[in-house]
Amino acid sequence: MHRGTLDKKPTNEVSKENEIDIKDEEKRLYIEYKKKLSELRRVRKEKEAVGQVFTKGLLPLYVLYTLSLGETNGNDISHKIGERTNGHWIPSTGGIYPLLKKLEKEKLVVGEWNESKKAQRIYQITEQGRLELENKKYLLRDRIEEALEVFKIIYSDLYN
Template structure:
């Protein structure tokens, strides 16, 4: 079964990776696999996207010992800043909404942020196969959480 990745996610991840240092395509693939711990994009996904990003002026390529190395342009660095702001905003809104819905203060759930983060990543990265499965997982999580809060 194919894993679904939301549009824009891969581009944002590549920009974030290249914001750390210059890399060739295979290094980018390995870094994505390392960061996600579940997904290794194919070269047939990465290289066309890198070419598209180069046409958009987000990355530039240069040859180093017959290997094409990619780095960010000023426009790419600007996009990283925008993505980071958006990521923080989404994270804050998710946690605020979560707190408001179930009436728990952030400090009480702070020690469980890793678990929340992993559930959120499954949804955000599209690992859960379809919308029905996402809704089912959220409802199951919600039911279990409410049960725990009552006890």
């Protein structure tokens, strides 16, 4: 017998070991993929929950406030909110325009097509919208102050 022939395994045994190794690696990668996907979904849900506080509660109020400063289009509303919040909250126009339609149905804003530059809908707050803004500002003031206090406590606990 030649040296080395004892070390060699039959070809079919080697390929079976490779198949097992590959299947084990595929399984390990799949499990890792599922864990990462689950983590990404959890993070996305948390971000959506935080975003909903802004979108559902504060966005309608802040859009009315922004329009109380002067008429403008939906895109500019988004940019103005972004500027006022130093870029920390920039609502998507995909959320602004449906909200403007809703506010228009509720007669809180009115939109008219501006044909002078490019076709765009310019919105302005109505008198009813101004009353709604003042009413909601009054109703939400305590809740916003409480939320700020809670955030201060949480921030202090976590970072001090």
